[in-house]
Amino acid sequence: MIYIEPELLKKINVWLTPTFDEDTQDVVREKISGSPDELKESFYKNLEFGTGGMRGIMGVGNNRINKYTLGKNTQGLSNYLKSVFPGEQIKTAIAFDCRHNSKSLAKVVADVFSANGIEVFLFEDLRATPELSFALKHLNCHCGIVLTASHNPPEYNGYKVYWQDGGQLVPPQDAEIISEINNLDYASINFKSNTSLITYIGKDVDDVFINASVKNGSFNTPQHAKDDLKIVFTALHGTSITAVPETLKRAGYNNVHLVEAQSEPNGDFPTVKSPNPEEPDALKMAIELAESINGDIVIGTDPDCDRLGIAVRDLNGNLKLLNGNQTMIVMTQFLLNQWKDQGKLNGKAFIGSTIVSTPMMQALADGYNTELKIGLTGFKWIAKMIKDFPELDFIGGGEESFGFMVGEFVRDKDAVTSTLLACEIAAQAKANGKSLYKSLIELYIKYGFYKERLVSITKKGIEGAQAIKQIMIDARNQPLKEINGSKVIRIEDYQESIIKDVVNTTETVINIPKSNVLIYFTEDGSKIALRPSGTEPKIKFYISINTNLDNMSDFDKTEQLLENRIDAILKDMDL
DSSP, X not given: OOOOOHHHHHHHHHTTSTTSOHHHHXXXXXXXXXXXXXXXXXXXXXXXXXXXXXXXXXXXXXXXXXXXXXXXXXXXXXXXXXXXXXXXXXXXXXXXXXXXXXXXXXXXXXXXXXXXXXXXXXXXXXXXXXXXXXXXXXXXXXXXXXXXXXXXXXXXXXXXEEXXXXXXXXXXXXXXXXHHHHTOOGGXXXXXOOGGGEEEEOHHHHHHHHHHHHHHHOOOOOHHHHHHOXXXXXXXXXXXXXXXXXXXXXXXXXXXXXXXXXXXXXXXXXXXXXXXXXXXXXXXXXXXXXXXXXXXXXXXXXXXXXXXXXXXXXXXXXXXXXXXXXXXXXXXXXXXXXXXXXXXXXXXXXXXXXXXXXXXXXXXXXXXXXXEEEESSSHHHHHHHHHXXXXXXXXXXXXXXXXEEESSSSSSOOHHXXXXXXXXXXXXXXXXXXXXXXXXXXXXXXXXXXXXXXXXEEOOHHHHHHHHHHHHHHHHHSOXXXXXXXXXXXXXXXXXXXXXXXXXXXXEEOOSOOXXXXXXXXXXSOEEEEEEOSSSSEEEEEEEEXXXXXXXXXXXXXXXXXXXXXXXXXXXTTO
């Protein structure tokens, strides 16, 4: 007989009551007798909302994704919606991705909403996350749900909540809803579906969304330039296959080559180690196809189609994967130029980014005399900027983790419209005898050569969570005084909401919501950020450095110097 701590046993016993079906109870009993470590992992805490909603491993227990944890979320959300919108017929939209159980879990969520008298628009099959953000507003819904775990491994699923504006939950709604959920017990969940309140949606919404994507992502590219751009696209077994090829087709791009082996949605993601376009290996098959047909640009999207990875020809004609910061810079500059040419940069527009993304966004904003707003990690904060400043026009913006948003018609990172935008930039550059990569280098020459690298350290389970917590405690209690020989001159602590000027020994208050992020700035212009992931068992280190670049012929040499400098920083920090 294994020993189970009393507090843990109390949580487990709840799942052995008649509130839970027999199959669930049987699995719990099996874990009690044969899988004590897995049992503890499944029950030791409640699954929490992070930067991208709630994500977790599927299975039984309150620290797992299952019909009961999502049912409890939905019951709490239903109660909250009825308290906030009394007397209204509340409406919600629900989408889901290609992952195992996503479709059935989406139906569970729809059943609970409808059981609570809430009207539901449920997509008939998998759809891209940005389409949910769009559909929510298009159908005048009060909230929306996407069942997805983005680029996490196959055993994960998740639950993202969107509000009336089409953006994900932000304060104060997030804390109020979480409080409502935490105050519920599982017996309070109403699973008895009212089918009359559930409407299935599909092509009717697809057409409106795709046409809106074409409208927002097209910028007067001549047809001959579109025809001359050879595009390779991979859906990485995800939802983008439902939207991206058709969007490119309607925008006039016919020279598109799909990676057929990765076009079929599949929650096992069988051809990749990770369906994450941030990982170079994820685009391996697409790059091989591009090499065989002499393609100009390679684009791949993650399973729920909000992130995109891009590879383009470098100065030597080799395909090179851009990082999220580089993609963001090229896209933002292109949009700024379009707005400038149209006479729309009138002091009432802004671009958006995040605290861990490249500082080059500020240099770009200054160059166009346009405001840059910077928020916490996650596109919900960029969407909140749009809501908080209705008097300003949102041009576009992104974050280092391969996400970008074009305008405000979708209020989350959007790989559909961004894929089209990338093709517009590449097609126009090629038609003008240049390339997207050369355009990036020209920006480095003009605004400074900024180089970034992300280092992620995975630490799974209870012990891993504690290790990550300790790393952040140590970084705060024993802050670095210098990094790679350069003195630390400023420390931004977003958990304590304090900026410490080390040189002048002064402190100022950070006026954005608290977050477990610590950023060092050094005398030589280096920026090093530490942040535990809000969606994965990882701690992330974001390194950004910069120097001047005088001309294109010095690019390779200067890039190598910057790479060496980042290597030295990582060595100095024992990473």
